[in-house]
Amino acid sequence: MERNMQLRFQNRSAASVQASAEASADAPGAQQEAARSLRALVVLEHLARAQHPPTLAQLAQRLDMPKTTLMRLLAAMQRAGFVAATPTEHGFVPGPQATSLALSTLRASAFTRACRAVLAQLAGTLGETCNLTAPDGDRVIYMERVETTEPLRLFFAVGSHVPMHCTASGKLFLASMNRLERGRVLARLPLTRNTPRTLTDPMQLEEELERLAARGIGIDNEEFVRGMSAVAVPVKDAEDRVVAAVACHAPTARVMLDDLLRAVPVLQRAAQSLHDVLAQHRPGG
DSSP states (O other), rough: HHHHHHHHHHHHHHHHHHHHHHHHHHHHHHHHHHHHHHHHHHHHHHHHHOSSSSSSHHHHHHHTOHHHHHHHHHHHHHHHEEEEEEEETEEEEEEHHHHHHHHHHHHSSHHHHHHHHHHHHHHHHHSEEEEEEEEEETTTEEEEEEOSSSSOOOOTTTTTOOOOSSSSSHHHHHHSSSSSHHHHHHHOOOOOOOTTTTTOOOHEEEHHHHHHHTTOOOOEESSSSTTEEEEEEEEETTTSEEEEEEEEETTTTTTOHHHHHTTTTHHHHHHHHHHHHOOOHHHOO
């Protein structure tokens, strides 16, 4: 009996040693995987904050990461849709999966609820659809919106994208860039003609953007959708950078562009409220 107990004890001890050895063998792999995940998050955060798409060399320098390691990481993130490359500049921007994840997080957050409250009040005052938009690569994304109660309206779902060159928000974002950055963006944008009023000549568009930069607003005079006009004003962060826009659009059968322009002070007050919301919900704020 004593011998049987010793055998059972030895078997349990051997099993414990084997389990410990397996756990020890797995630990480095788990640690490496965790380290890769953290590096991926650091890369995403840097891309999200970048003013223009950084190249591989710039990323490697700024993140103090070997180029070969970073190249493998970026390739994996591209395959997963979290990073996208800009072919004309050889730079990188957050991909569609990163945008989708950020949007889902924002939609469930106190930040989005506060934004929606501001937009709801604005839409109630103006009687037209009001949007919160942001630049997403070379396009504009609808982050939040409150629809008008009027039956005649233009509908875009939250998370949908629209062009930069012919929308009020997009032209505002372009106008807020310095000339060098704006020139790079315009060089890679397809200046598609959506209506007879769409500006597709780069020189004419540049002149329009200079005028809008001086006014601090964005205007869509039936350039994206015929019979629809819009005005946008900037939402700035604590560093005075344009990070989003508040826009109002309406059918010209009901509201003329001049009417929307007269509403700019109301839009600007809403933008200031959203600036305050950003300040309250910033990391570490």
